[in-house]
Amino acid sequence: MTQFCHDLRNLKEGLCTIDKSQQGDLSKEWKINKEIDKLVEQNNYYKGHIRKPLFDMIPLNHWVPDELHIMLRITDRLWSLVIAELTEYGLFNDTARKIIVEEMKRIKVKFQFWQIQESKTWSYTSLMGNDKIKVLQFFDLSKILSRQRANMIRNLWNKFYELYIKMKDQKTNAEEFQNDAKNWLTLFLTPSEGIPNTQGFKKGLYKPNDMTPYIHVLVHHVSEFMTIHQKWGLKSFSCSAVEKKNHQQVSYFFRKTMKDGGRKSKSSAIIEILEHENRSLFYNYHNVSLNSQKPHKIHIKAENN
Ligand SMILES: [Zn+2]
Incomplete structure (x- = not known):
């Protein structure tokens, strides 16, 4: 496994030792020049790094921006x-x-x-x-x-x-x-x-x-x-597939919360989403026809105050 989605700390802390003041300087070339081993040994080895690296087993050049x-x-x-x-x-x-x-x-x-x-x-x-x-x-x-x-x-x-x-x-x-x-x-x-x-x-x-x-x-x-x-x-x-999945799940959650008038459920949103998916997968694999499960378009609208 060589890559992770989302705004990794790697990115915030940087892959090279560039300083914010040098960002606009186009004459310089920047290559990955930090070594994960140095950070493992000493968490603040490079400026801007404080905490222990999240994925200390992965060299920085194995992390791929998507x-x-x-x-x-x-x-x-x-x-x-x-x-x-x-x-x-x-x-x-x-x-x-x-x-x-x-x-x-x-x-x-x-x-x-x-x-x-x-x-x-x-x-x-x-x-x-x-x-x-x-x-x-x-x-x-x-x-x-x-x-x-x-x-x-x-x-x-x-x-x-x-x-x-x-x-x-x-x-x-x-x-x-x-x-x-x-x-x-x-x-x-x-x-x-x-x-x-x-x-x-x-x-x-x-x-x-x-x-x-x-x-x-x-x-x-x-x-x-x-x-x-x-x-x-x-x-x-690419993370596109993961993002798509995330969107589908979030959409399902909002549709459901809106349908039951925002009723507070005992279980957490993520558990509800996963349970719903398990049920759908079960019906799918066992070829159960569900009239009520017809896919339909949903739109998430933000409340307009
Ligand atoms: Zn850099």
């Missing part, structure tokens, strides 16, 4: 940067939210905003992988941003989508991928030109501080893993 999580997390960041920009210019209002929801509807993504009562901050539907890809590919940013600004960000999103496709393609050349990923980061970090509020000012894109650990992994370590694990391709380590 393309799904890279896509999910980076898309989240790209989206939240757009929302932050609207907020910064005082444009994140009811009208904008309505336009966003309508645009989501156009691209067939179920999406809602709701306000958290205590903090008055706005929250929104957390999207499943497929929906995130739709947003990344098709959301028309010119509906909420100036045409010029929308084009600039759309270009960044498109290029990220291309990287995602390449990441999934076993034929992708590792060196070329690294080059493409670096070019993408250069674009992400496009600096502003001129003086704000004066003529000729050209607003850039984002700052090194806007980067996430996943962006660093995408640019510096994915190609490394491509070389190490070329035999199988990164795709064979």
